[in-house]
Amino acid sequence: MAGRREDERESRSAGPHAARLRRRVDRVRSARPVAVAPAPEPADQAVQDALFGPPAPIRSTAPTAEHARLAQAGGTGGEWRAFGPWLAERVWGTVREDYSADGDAWAWLTHDEARSTAYRWSEDGIAGICDAEQLTCFAFAFWNGRDPVLKERLFGLSNAEGNHGEDVKEEYAYLDATPTASWLSYAYRYPQREFPYADLLAENARRGRGDAEYELADTGALDGCWDIRIDFAKAAPRDIVVRLRATNTGADEATLHVLPTLWCRNTWSWSESARTPRITWEAASQSVVLDHHTLGRLRLTADDRAAVPLFCDNVTNTRMRYADAEGPDHPKDGIGDHVVHGAATVNPDRVGTKAALWSQLVVPAGETKELRLRVHGGSRGGPDDFGAWFDAVMRARSNEADDFHASLLPEGTSAAHAQVVRQAIAGLVWSQVFYHYDVARWLDGDPGQPPPPSERLHARNSQWRHLNAREVILMPDAWEYPWFASWDLAFHTVALAHADPWFASEQLLLLTREWYMKPSGAVPAYEWDFGDANPPVQAWAALRIARLLPPDDAHSFLERVFHKQLLYFTWWVNRVDADGNNVFEGGFLGMDNVGPFDRSHQPPGLGRLEQSDGTAWTAMLCLDLLEIALWLAMRDRAYEDVATKFFEHFAYVASAMEDLWDDEDGFCYDLLLRPDGSRVPMKVRSVAGLVALAAVRPVSKATLDALPAFTSRLEWFVNHQPALGKNARALPDGSRLLSVLGPDRLQRVLVRVLDEGEFLSPHGLRSLSAWHREHPFAVPVPGTAFPPVDYEPGESRSGIFGGNSNWRGPVWFPLNLLVITGLHRYAAALGPAYQVEHPTGSGQHRELDAVAADLAQRLCSLLEPGPDGKVPAAGDRPWPEGWTLFHEYFHGDTGVGLGASHQTGWTASVVDLLLRR
Numbered sequence: 001m002a003g004r005r006e007d008e009r010e011s012r013s014a015g016p017h018a019a020r021l022r023r024r025v026d027r028v029r030s031a032r033p034v035a036v037a038p039a040p041e042p043a044d045q046a047v048q049d050a051l052f053g054p055p056a057p058i059r060s061t062a063p064t065a066e067h068a069r070l071a072q073a074g075g076t077g078g079e080w081r082a083f084g085p086w087l088a089e090r091v092w093g094t095v096r097e098d099y100s101a102d103g104d105a106w107a108w109l110t111h112d113e114a115r116s117t118a119y120r121w122s123e124d125g126i127a128g129i130c131d132a133e134q135l136t137c138f139a140f141a142f143w144n145g146r147d148p149v150l151k152e153r154l155f156g157l158s159n160a161e162g163n164h165g166e167d168v169k170e171e172y173a174y175l176d177a178t179p180t181a182s183w184l185s186y187a188y189r190y191p192q193r194e195f196p197y198a199d200l201l202a203e204n205a206r207r208g209r210g211d212a213e214y215e216l217a218d219t220g221a222l223d224g225c226w227d228i229r230i231d232f233a234k235a236a237p238r239d240i241v242v243r244l245r246a247t248n249t250g251a252d253e254a255t256l257h258v259l260p261t262l263w264c265r266n267t268w269s270w271s272e273s274a275r276t277p278r279i280t281w282e283a284a285s286q287s288v289v290l291d292h293h294t295l296g297r298l299r300l301t302a303d304d305r306a307a308v309p310l311f312c313d314n315v316t317n318t319r320m321r322y323a324d325a326e327g328p329d330h331p332k333d334g335i336g337d338h339v340v341h342g343a344a345t346v347n348p349d350r351v352g353t354k355a356a357l358w359s360q361l362v363v364p365a366g367e368t369k370e371l372r373l374r375v376h377g378g379s380r381g382g383p384d385d386f387g388a389w390f391d392a393v394m395r396a397r398s399n400e401a402d403d404f405h406a407s408l409l410p411e412g413t414s415a416a417h418a419q420v421v422r423q424a425i426a427g428l429v430w431s432q433v434f435y436h437y438d439v440a441r442w443l444d445g446d447p448g449q450p451p452p453p454s455e456r457l458h459a460r461n462s463q464w465r466h467l468n469a470r471e472v473i474l475m476p477d478a479w480e481y482p483w484f485a486s487w488d489l490a491f492h493t494v495a496l497a498h499a500d501p502w503f504a505s506e507q508l509l510l511l512t513r514e515w516y517m518k519p520s521g522a523v524p525a526y527e528w529d530f531g532d533a534n535p536p537v538q539a540w541a542a543l544r545i546a547r548l549l550p551p552d553d554a555h556s557f558l559e560r561v562f563h564k565q566l567l568y569f570t571w572w573v574n575r576v577d578a579d580g581n582n583v584f585e586g587g588f589l590g591m592d593n594v595g596p597f598d599r600s601h602q603p604p605g606l607g608r609l610e611q612s613d614g615t616a617w618t619a620m621l622c623l624d625l626l627e628i629a630l631w632l633a634m635r636d637r638a639y640e641d642v643a644t645k646f647f648e649h650f651a652y653v654a655s656a657m658e659d660l661w662d663d664e665d666g667f668c669y670d671l672l673l674r675p676d677g678s679r680v681p682m683k684v685r686s687v688a689g690l691v692a693l694a695a696v697r698p699v700s701k702a703t704l705d706a707l708p709a710f711t712s713r714l715e716w717f718v719n720h721q722p723a724l725g726k727n728a729r730a731l732p733d734g735s736r737l738l739s740v741l742g743p744d745r746l747q748r749v750l751v752r753v754l755d756e757g758e759f760l761s762p763h764g765l766r767s768l769s770a771w772h773r774e775h776p777f778a779v780p781v782p783g784t785a786f787p788p789v790d791y792e793p794g795e796s797r798s799g800i801f802g803g804n805s806n807w808r809g810p811v812w813f814p815l816n817l818l819v820i821t822g823l824h825r826y827a828a829a830l831g832p833a834y835q836v837e838h839p840t841g842s843g844q845h846r847e848l849d850a851v852a853a854d855l856a857q858r859l860c861s862l863l864e865p866g867p868d869g870k871v872p873a874a875g876d877r878p879w880p881e882g883w884t885l886f887h888e889y890f891h892g893d894t895g896v897g898l899g900a901s902h903q904t905g906w907t908a909s910v911v912d913l914l915l916r917r
Contacts, residue, residue, distance in 0.1 A: 066404035069180045075502030075553070077180045079237035083375075084181035086434040086472045087128030087137055089154050089479040093166070095460065095527045096121045096437045096483075101453035103460050106158035106166075115152060116317040116333045118266040120446075121436045124153050124482075125261070126172075127186040127230045129240070129375075132472055134265050134434040135277075135295045138375050140230065140244070141356065143257035143339055146194040150259070150336030154479055155197060163207040164795045168479045168901065169200050169216050173883040175229070176422065177429035178404055179500035183397040184232040186430070187883065191221035192250050209797045217877060224250030227880075233397035238298075238377040241385075241393050245370050248363040256361045257339060259310075260373050262288055262300045263354035266314045270446040281309045281350035288355045296377060303372040303386035304359045310335045311352040312345065408498060408915060416864040417914050423884040424911045427904025428474060428496045433482060435473045437527065440465040464530045468515045474507055476905035477888075485526040486511050487534040487590055488905050490541035491814050495908040498915045501548040505557045508541055512564035521571030532600065533586045535617045536572055539565050539624035540694075540818075544912070546631075555635060562628045566642075569621060577618075578608060582656035583671075586614035593800045594686045594767065594807040595670065596779050596786040606781070607675055609682070612660045612668040615653060616691035619740050622650035623697045626738075630699075633707055640710040647714055647728070647738070650695075654727035654740045657692065666748030668692050674781070684777050684789050685752060685769035687807060687815045690759075692740045693749065694818040698829035701734035737829040746826060747836060753819070754851065755840035763872060763895040764816045764859040766793070767807040770892065793892030809892040810899075813909045816859055820913070823852035856913045862895050863910060873897040886910075 072078035091097055092114035098105035109117060114124075123130070125139025141152040156168035176185035196219040203214040216222060227247040234240050246256050268274040277292040288300040288309060312334030319327035334345035335356050361369040372386040405422045413421075439461055445451045456462070474496065475481060476488045489507060497504035510516065511523050523538075524530035542561040546554040577584050587600035591613065599609060629643035660668050662681060668689040670682040704711040714736070718725030729737045741749060753759045758769040768791055776790035787798060793809040826834075827848035835845040838854065846854075862873045863884060871879065872895030873887060886907040888899025 064403040064407055065400040066178045066180065066182060067407070069182060070500060070502070076506075077503070080180040080182060080234070081132060082237045083129055083131050083234075083240060084432065084472070085129050085177070085184055085430045086132060086134060086432055087130045087139060088122060088124045088433045088475075088482040089126070089168075090156070090482050091119050091122050091124040092117075092153075093158055094482060096442060099452050099456075101455045103456075106160060110158070111153070111155055112149075113321065115149060115336060116320050116331065118269060118314055118316045118332055120266075120270060121442075122434055123263075123265050126152070126154060127188060129181070129184075129232065130265075130434060131295060132434070133294070133470075134436070135267070135292055136262070136264055136290055136298055138260070138262050138300070141259040141261055141336070142190050142226070142228075143259070144190065144192050144194070144226070145255055145257065146192075148194075148197075148340065150339055151190065151195065152261075152336065155195070155200075156479060157201065157204055161201060161204060162213065163204050163209060163211060164213055164899075166480055167204075167213060171216055171222065171880075172902075173880070173885060174423060174426040174430040174902070174904070175882065176401060177426040178397075178401050179425075179429060179496075179503065180234075181232070181429060182234045183401040184430070185426070186230045187880070188228045188230070189222055189880070190226040190228060190256075191216075192224050192226060192248075192254050193221055196221050209795065209799070213795075215877075226254075226256050231394065231398075233394045235376075235393045240375045241390050242373040242375065243370060243390075243394060244373070245368050246361055246363060247368040248365055251365055253362065253364045256363065256369075258359045258361060258371055259335065259339065259356040260300065260302065260359075260371075261335070261354065261356040262290055262298070262375070263314050264290065264292065266353070269315060270449065272447050277353060279311065279352055279355045281311070281355075288357065290355075298375065298377055300355070300357065301374050301385060302357045302359065304357070307357040307359045309350055309355060310338060310358055311347040311350050311355045313347075313352045314354045404499075410915060410917060413914070414864075417860065419882075420860070420863045420884055421911050421914055424495065424886060424904055424908040425499045427886055427902060428492060428499070428908050428911075431475045431478050431492075431902070431904050432472050433475045433478055435469050435471060435475075435484060437467070437469045439467045439530075460528070461530050464518070464524065466515065466518065467524060467530065471510060473510065474905070477900045477903050479902065480888075480900040481903075481905075483527040484511070484524075485534060486523050487537050487814075488526075490537045491817070491906040491909055494541050494544045494817075495911040497545040497548045498911055501545055502553070505542075505545050505549065505553075508538060508545060509557075509560055509564070512538070512561075512568065517564065517567065518571075521567035521569070522575070523568055523571075533572075533575065533589060535589050535613070535691075536568065536621040537617075537818075538568070539621060539628060543624060543627055543631075555632065558628050558631055562625065562632065565621075565625055565628075569625060572621065573618065582615070582618075582653045583610045583659055584614035584618050584653075585609060585611055586617070589613055589617070589688075591686070591688055591807055593796050593798045594688055594789075595682065595684055595800075596777065596789050598800050603784075605675065606672070606784070607680075608673045610660065610671045610673060611688065612657075612670050613688035613691045615657050615660060616668070616695050616740060619650055619653040619657065619695040620691065622646045622653060623695060623738060626650065627697060630703060630707065630710070633710065637707075637709065640707055640713075643707075643710050644713045644717075647710075648717055648724075650738060651717070651721070651724040651727055654695070655724050657740055661745070666745070667752060668749075672779075672781070680780055682777075682779070685758065685771060687765075687767045687812065690749075690753065690765070690815060690819055693746075693753075693822040696737070696739035696741070696822050696825045696829075698825055699736045699738060704734070704736070731829060735829065737826075739826070743830060743834065750836045750838075750851075751840050754836065754838045758840075760839055761811055761892050761895075762858060763862045763890060764811040764813075764855060765819060766791075766809055766892040767812050767815070767889070768792075768809045768892075770809070791892070793894075794896075795898060807889075810889040811859070811862070811892055811895070812889045812906075813859065814906045816855065817909045817912065820852045820855050823848045823855075827852070853917070856917070860910055860913055862890055862897075 069080045070077050092109045093106045095105050098108045100108040123137050128139030130137040141150050154170045159166045171189040173187045175187050229245045231243045248254050264277045268276040275293050279290045282289045290298040312330040314332050315328050317331035317333050318324035330347045337343040337345045363369045374385045473484045474492045493504040493508045525532040525534045626646040629639045633639035672680040758771050759765045770791045773791035776788035778788045779786045791809050796808050832847045835847050838846045838851050875896035885901050886904045887897030888903040
C-alpha cells in the first residue's frame with residue numbers, strides 16, 4: 001500500500017500528463033520491439049566503448065507516427081517542418097534591430113516602441129508559429145478590457161531596468177511538443193485587472209542587486225486571472241488546427257478579448273524591388289486569406305462566426321514614432337489602437353499585411369470557454385472544420401505525442417521524471433527560432449532607407465561581414481536570449497538528440513558552415529560580440545550526438561564535424577596562446593562573474609592572465625578530436641596520422657598545465673603574469689578549475705590493438721618523451737588513461753569537489769566553493785582595488801560581466817554535466833577498485849560511477865517533488881499544476897531557480913542525464 005500511495009502522490013505532483021503517459025508507456029512497450037537504430041558495427045562499437053564508456057541500452061520500442069514523420073527526407077522531417085514555433089518571443093532590444101550610433105540595443109527599440117515599429121529582421125509574438133522562412137506568422141494577442149495596449153508580446157525589463165538584468169515579467173510554460181511540431185501545447189496566464197507595467201518597472205528599479213526580483217505574481221495581478229492553454233495539431237504539413245481554452249479563475253464573470261493574428265514579415269520596406277504580399281477577407285468562406293508570392297495561399301478561419309475581422313499593415317507607425325504627418329493610416333499598431341481605443345486605424349476595405357479575428361469570450365467565474373481555429377493552405381474553410389474532424393485531429397496528434405515521448409523513456413522512469421523529460425523536450429522545440437541577420441546589409445543599410453551612423457562600420461561585429469544567417473536555430477531562451485551562442489547550442493543539441501538526433505546534428509554543424517565560420521576557422525560566439533571566444537565544446541557534443549545516430553549516419557556526421565573542427569582548432573590555438581607555450585588565455589570563456597575582474601577586458605598594466613579553464617578546454621578539445629579521429633580510423637586508416645597529432649598536442653597541453661596546478665591546495669588556478677616578471681596565482685576555487693576533470697579519455701587495449709600504426713607512434717612518443725608521456729598512463733590491463741589529472745591528483749581535487757562545505761550542494765556542484773563565504777579572495781597585487789570574490793549562492797552583487805550573470809555560487813548544469821561525464825570516463829579506466837570518499841568527511845567510500853550517478857541525481861532533484869511534495873527549483877512559489885520551468889541556474893544552497901526562467905537550453909541537459917542512466 002505504501003508503494004501505491006507513493007505512486008499516486010508522484011502522479012499528482014507530476015501533473016496531468018503523468019497518468020496518461022504511464023499508460024502509454026505500458027502500451028507502447030507491449031508492442032513488437034523494433035530497434036530505433038541498428039547496433040554499431042563491431043569496430044565502431046569497440047572504439048565507442050573504449051573511449052566513451054559502455055553505451056546506454058538502446059530503447060526498443062514500436063516505431064511511432066512521429067518517428068515516421070521524422071524519417072521523411074533523410075531524417076529531416078521534410079514538409080512536416082514547414083511550419084513550427086519558429087517565432088521569437090522578443091525581437092526588440094536585440095543587436096540586429098539596433099541601428100544606433102552607440103550600440104545601445106536595449107534603448108534603440110524598446111518594448112513600448114515595438115508595437116508601432118516594423119522589425120527589419122524577424123518577428124515576435126505569444127504562442128506563435130511561422131513557416132521556416134518566417135514569411136508568414138501566426139500568434140495570439142489578448143486584451144482584458146483594462147490594459148492601455150493590446151497584449152501582443154511578452155513584457156519584460158531591459159538589462160538596465162532589471163535589478164538583475166533583463167528579465168521577462170510574464171507567466172507561461174511550454175507544456176508539450178513533438179520534434180516536427182505535429183503537436184504543440186503552450187500555457188499562459190494573463191491578468192484580468194490592468195497589467196502592472198508601471199509597477200513592475202518602478203519596483204524593480206527601486207530594488208538593488210541584493211534584493212529579490214519583483215515578479216508579476218508579487219503584484220497581485222494574478223489573483224483572478226485568465227488561465228489559457230493553446231494546443232496546435234497538424235492535420236497535414238500545411239494544415240494546422242488550433243484550440244484555445246480560457247479558464248476564468250476570478251470571482252466574477254469576465255470578458256477576454258482574443259485576437260488570433262495572421263501577418264507577413266515585412267520584407268518589402270527594405271528593398272525597392274521586393275513584392276508586397278496581400279491579406280484579404282473572403283466573406284463567402286468567412287476566412288482571412290493570405291496570398292504570398294513565395295509561400296502561396298494560407299487561410300485563417302474560426303468557429304466563432306461573430307468574430308470581427310480587422311486589417312492593417314505591418315509597417316511602422318511613423319506618425320507616432322517620428323511625428324510624420326504623412327505616415328500610414330493603418331500601421332502595425334492599428335489593430336491594437338482600434339480594439340483598445342476605438343481608433344479608426346484598421347482598413348475598412350479589409351485588406352492589408354496583418355489581420356486578426358476579434359473574438360470576445362464571456363466566461364462565468366470558474367468556467368472555461370473554447371475557441372477553435374484553423375490555419376491551412378486549402379481552397380476553402382467553413383463550419384465543418386470545427387466538429388468531429390477537428391476533434392479527431394486533436395486526439396490523434398495528442399495520442400501520437402504520448403506514444404513518441406513514451407518511446408524515449410527507459411524502464412523504471414518515474415512519472416515526475418517523465419514530465420521533466422517531456423517538458424524539457426517541449427522547450428527545446430519551442431525555443432527553435434527563425435534567426436535572420438545579414439551583417440554586411442546591417443552595417444551598410446538598406447536601399448531607400450536612411451544610412452546607418454558611420455560609427456557602426458567600425459563597431460560591433462564589423463569584422464563579420466560574411467555572416468549571413470537565415471535559419472531556424474535552437475536558442476538558449478526565446479525571450480531572454482533570442483540569439484544563438486556557440487557553446488550554449490552545443491549543450492542544447494546534446495539534449496535534443498535524444499528526441500531528434502538528425503536535427504541536433506545539423507544544428508551542431510550549422511555554425512561551422514561557410515556563411516557563419518570565418519575563413520580563419522573562428523566560430524561566431526553570440527550576436528553581442530561574434531568575435532568573442534566561447535569554450536570549444538562542439539566536438540564533445542558531436543560525440544554524444546553520434547551515439548544516438550545509426551552507424552552510417554554517425555560516421556558521416558563525424559567526418560563533417562572533424563574537418564570543420566580542424567579549422568576551428570587551428571584558430572583556437574593561435575587565438576588564445578599568446579606565448580605559444582600551450583598555456584591558454586581566451587578571456588571570458590562563458591564564466592562571466594567567476595573571477596575578480598572581467599577576463600575579456602582586464603585593466604591595462606595588470607599583466608597577462610593564463611587561464612586554467614582555457615588550457616583545460618584545449619586539452620579536452622584535443623582529446624575530443626583524438627576520439628573522433630580514432631572512430632573514423634576504424635573505417636579509414638588515414639585518420640591514424642591525425643589521431644597521433646592530437647594525442648601529442650594533448651600531451652604538450654597537459655604537461656603545460658603543471659604551471660597552473662597548486663600542489664598545496666590540490667587545485668588548478670588562473671595565473672597572473674605581472675609586467676615585473678612575478679607570477680601571481682588567482683586562488684579562486686571555481687568551476688574554471690574543474691574543467692580539467694573533463695579532459696580525460698580511456699583508450700582500451702582492444703582499440704590499441706585495432707589501430708597498430710597509431711599505437712606504435714603513441715608508444716614511441718611515450719618512451720622518448722617521458723616527461724610528456726606521463727599523461728598517457730599505462731594501466732594493468734594494457735589500456736591507457738589520457739588525462740590532465742592523474743589518479744593521485746584526481747583524489748585531491750575530488751576532496752574539494754565532494755565537500756559539502758565547498759562545491760557539493762544538495763542539488764549538484766556549485767560554481768564557486770562555499771569556502772569563499774568565510775574566505776573571500778582579494779587580488780594580491782599592490783595598488784589594485786578589485787572587489788573580493790566571495791561565495792554568493794543566489795544573484796551576484798557584482799556586475800563585472802553583464803547584469804544577470806552569476807557563477808559565484810549557484811548550481812549550473814553545463815559544467816556539472818562535463819564533470820559527471822569525466823568521472824564516468826575515469827571509472828571506465830580505473831575500475832571499481834578506485835574509490836573516493838563521498839561526501840568528503842563522511843567516511844563512506846564509493847567508486848566513481850556511483851559518485852557520478854549521485855551528482856546526476858542531485859541535479860535531477862532540482863526539478864522533481866521532494867519528500868515534502870515541493871519542487872526545489874520552484875521555491876516558495878509553486879508552479880501551476882503540470883508546469884515545469886527550466887531556469888538558467890539554481891541557488892547554491894536551496895536549489896531555487898534563478899536567472900532566465902525558460903532556459904531550456906543547457907538546463908535541458910537534464911534530459912541527457914535521465915535518458916542515459
